[in-house]
Amino acid sequence: xxxxxxxxxxxxxTKRIYEGKILNLRVDDILLPNGRSAIxxxxxxxxxxxxxxVTEDGMVYMVRQFRYPFNEMVLEIPAGKMDPGxxxxxxxxxxxxxxxxxxxxxxxxxxxxxxxxxxxxxxxxMYLARGLTPTAQKLDDDEFxxxxxxxxxxxxDMIMDNQISDSKxxxxxxxxxxxxxxxxxxxx
Amino acid sequence: xxxxxxxxxxxxxTKRIYEGKILNLRVDDILLPNGRSAIxxxxxxxxxxxxxxVTEDGMVYMVRQFRYPFNEMVLEIPAGKMDPGxxxxxxxxxxxxxxxxxxxxxxxxxxxxxxxxxxxxxxxxMYLARGLTPTAQKLDDDEFxxxxxxxxxxxxDMIMDNQISDSKxxxxxxxxxxxxxxxxxxxx
Numbered sequence: 457x458x459x460x461x462x463x464x465x466x467x468x469x470t471k472r473i474y475e476g477k478i479l480n481l482r483v484d485d486i487l488l489p490n491g492r493s494a495i496x497x498x499x500x501x502x503x504x505x506x507x508x509x510v511t512e513d514g515m516v517y518m519v520r521q522f523r524y525p526f527n528e529m530v531l532e533i534p535a536g537k538m539d540p541g542x543x544x545x546x547x548x549x550x551x552x553x554x555x556x557x558x559x560x561x562x563x564x565x566x567x568x569x570x571x572x573x574x575x576x577x578x579x580x581x582m583y584l585a586r587g588l589t590p591t592a593q594k595l596d597d598d599e600f601x602x603x604x605x606x607x608x609x610x611x612x613d614m615i616m617d618n619q620i621s622d623s624k625x626x627x628x629x630x631x632x633x634x635x636x637x638x639x640x641x642x643x644x
Numbered sequence: 645x646x647x648x649x650x651x652x653x654x655x656x657x658t659k660r661i662y663e664g665k666i667l668n669l670r671v672d673d674i675l676l677p678n679g680r681s682a683i684x685x686x687x688x689x690x691x692x693x694x695x696x697x698v699t700e701d702g703m704v705y706m707v708r709q710f711r712y713p714f715n716e717m718v719l720e721i722p723a724g725k726m727d728p729g730x731x732x733x734x735x736x737x738x739x740x741x742x743x744x745x746x747x748x749x750x751x752x753x754x755x756x757x758x759x760x761x762x763x764x765x766x767x768x769x770m771y772l773a774r775g776l777t778p779t780a781q782k783l784d785d786d787e788f789x790x791x792x793x794x795x796x797x798x799x800x801d802m803i804m805d806n807q808i809s810d811s812k813x814x815x816x817x818x819x820x821x822x823x824x825x826x827x828x829x830x831x832x
Contacts, residue, residue: 618755
């Protein structure tokens with residue numbers, strides 16, 4: 457099969473199954489590149505932003521919250537859904553303030569992560585936040601979480617030891633570490 | 645709020661919305677830690693395995709395939725859903741053979757990734773595959789993909805440049821790079 461050939465799948469019909477609070481579900485009838493029929497289950501999600509808040513001395517603010525699908529407390533970086541019309545950098549700033557009560561003088565874009573390309577439309581935009589200054593934490597009425605703080609190198613070890621498994625947290629912390637190391641190397 | 649407090653959410657009722665081919669959807673009525681009611685939308689998925697196949701000279705086999713939710717060709721590591729009753733290491737070996745036509749003498753477990761802890765039960769197990777020997781590629785009838793090969797350091801740069809955005813691919817390649825670097829450092 458030739459490289460760069462577009463193996464496009466064509467939509468024939470769409471059945472909307474569920475319209476919800478944080479996600480929708482649709483099931484599409486499609487045509488495969490070989491002309492055969494198949495279905496595609498697609499979970500629609502409006503997108504999110506996440507942020508690695510790093511202090512001057514290399515500490516990272518994390519949040520630990522109950523995650524219902526796993527029935528356990530999960531350690532993550534601050535993150536949240538984009539409000540309608542909101543640009544991702546504003547989501548990152550808002551979540552930083554709401555969840556850990558910090559503002560950032562410097563916000564560096566670190567790219568996007570697509571949690572599950574096979575069946576989920578969600579894109580999460582990743583940021584590195586520096587120049588942190590404290591402000592009031594503003595959790596939603598129905599939001600409950602603990603704030604924790606770790607040296608970034610301890611988080612790398614926790615990722616390598618499988619103590620951190622949330623996808624955006626793994627991707628954003630490892631990218632933050634490389635970003636910081638590369639900046640340091642460029643200065644020397 | 646005290647650290648380590650379990651902020652548990654209790655299930656009151658479950659409504660099954662959709663039972664599908666690769667996922668199910670349910671919507672639960674729950675009680676929050678403060679006693680108030682809320683709903684939780686949960687996408688159920690049976691889990692998967694992915695694998696970073698690295699050659700002796702540091703090249704990584706990748707696959708590029710059409711991903712319907714984004715209507716584009718996406719660069720990823722080999723991966724696939726676990727068959728019912730299959731252990732994740734067998735899934736990794738099977739996908740390695742089916743998608744890129746390789747067997748691995750050495751398979752190293754690199755932990756798990758949860759693509760979206762807020763509403764998705766999927767867990768993807770990550771492996772590093774070494775000691776590769778060629779065998780026949782065995783794609784499903786309805787599976788279409790291109791095999792590509794990159795130096796691992798080029799993939800790191802592509803991740804940093806936002807050319808790779810698939811969550812399992814970012815996490816597994818960055819963890820593979822650290823694993824290989826740590827092994828090398830331990831030998832010297």
